[in-house]
Amino acid sequence: MFPLGFFPYIIGGILIGIGVSLIYIATGLHATQSSFFDTTISFFSKRPYFLQKQYLDSRGWRLTFALGVILGALIYTITLAAEGFFTTSVEWWRLVIGGFLVGFGTRLSKGCTSGHGISGLASLSSTSAVAVLTFIVVGVLTALAIQSLGVLP
Amino acid sequence: MKLKHVFVFMGGLFFGFGLAFGGMSKQEIVLSFLQLKDLGLLLLLGGSALVTAITINLIPKLLNKPILGGEFKKRKRTLNKRTVFGAIIFGVGWGISGLCPGSAMASLGVGNLPVLIGIAGMFLGAYIMGRYFT
Numbered sequence: 001m002f003p004l005g006f007f008p009y010i011i012g013g014i015l016i017g018i019g020v021s022l023i024y025i026a027t028g029l030h031a032t033q034s035s036f037f038d039t040t041i042s043f044f045s046k047r048p049y050f051l052q053k054q055y056l057d058s059r060g061w062r063l064t065f066a067l068g069v070i071l072g073a074l075i076y077t078i079t080l081a082a083e084g085f086f087t088t089s090v091e092w093w094r095l096v097i098g099g100f101l102v103g104f105g106t107r108l109s110k111g112c113t114s115g116h117g118i119s120g121l122a123s124l125s126s127t128s129a130v131a132v133l134t135f136i137v138v139g140v141l142t143a144l145a146i147q148s149l150g151v152l153p
Numbered sequence: 154m155k156l157k158h159v160f161v162f163m164g165g166l167f168f169g170f171g172l173a174f175g176g177m178s179k180q181e182i183v184l185s186f187l188q189l190k191d192l193g194l195l196l197l198l199g200g201s202a203l204v205t206a207i208t209i210n211l212i213p214k215l216l217n218k219p220i221l222g223g224e225f226k227k228r229k230r231t232l233n234k235r236t237v238f239g240a241i242i243f244g245v246g247w248g249i250s251g252l253c254p255g256s257a258m259a260s261l262g263v264g265n266l267p268v269l270i271g272i273a274g275m276f277l278g279a280y281i282m283g284r285y286f287t
Binding site: 016025037050073076080088090096109124141142147 | 157158160161162163164165166167168169170171172173174175176177178179180181182184185187188189190191192193194196197198199200201202203204205206207208209210212216218219220221223224225226227228230231232235236237238239240241242243244245246247248249250251252253254255256257258259260261262263264265266267268270271272273274275276277278279280281282283284286287
């Protein structure tokens with residue numbers, strides 16, 4: 001059940017919670033991830049959906065947040081990661097198709113693993129609880145199906 | 154640079170460091186959860202939600218407003234078909250690739266460049282959703 005132990009997951013989770021908490025205490029904002037796609041598209045698209053006020057108001061800090069996430073992971077890699085930099089062995093077609101569905105689905109659902117998963121559950125939102133349960137169950141069934149076709153990892 | 158951005162950036166550093174520390178920047182580890190071989194992802198998600206829950210339910214009772222001013226925002230979402238269909242589509246994509254938005258960003262920080270095509274896919278998916286389904 002836990003071949004890598006509990007430690008990295010629990011500490012990692014607490015650090016993520018501290019990051020979200022720091023932003024909330026300082027600014028009152030919910031630091032979530034998937035809105036970043038819509039708010040960043042608003043720099044380039046003239047479609048009214050992408051130019052809605054809440055996207056224009058938040059596109060600056062969401063970009064800052066994403067840069068922080070990337071740099072935070074880089075700091076981990078150069079300070080603590082025993083194995084150094086990492087490259088996935090998941091094939092490119094899975095990343096493209098999966099990525100497309102992740103982008104489409106999270107924006108249709110208005111939340112992802114951080115939006116519904118962390119901020120939504122922390123807000124005791126029943127909507128987010130339904131979303132989290134749904135994407136975990138569907139994610140497990142999909143991954144098991146792919147695995148059963150002999151596609152690895 | 155506004156002070157708000159400094160705090161958001163610092164919070165992002167913790168967020169990305171925590172994701173990488175917890176292995177989420179590796180699609181192999183996310184997939185091992187989805188294949189039910191390693192349930193650690195639930196500990197990470199639960200731990201981060203718990204810490205965040207304490208903050209967002211307690212701090213507004215102790216402080217009138219955020220340190221930098223403004224207001225403590227409430228996250229409002231109403232349950233409808235789009236919430237559920239979206240979560241189903243996201244789940245399929247997650248199960249195919251082991252990618253989700255936050256972990257994909259963190260993955261760039263561990264030097265996992267193939268994830269760039271996954272992020273490009275996410276932007277395309279978000280664009281198609283916003284362009285044709287709203």
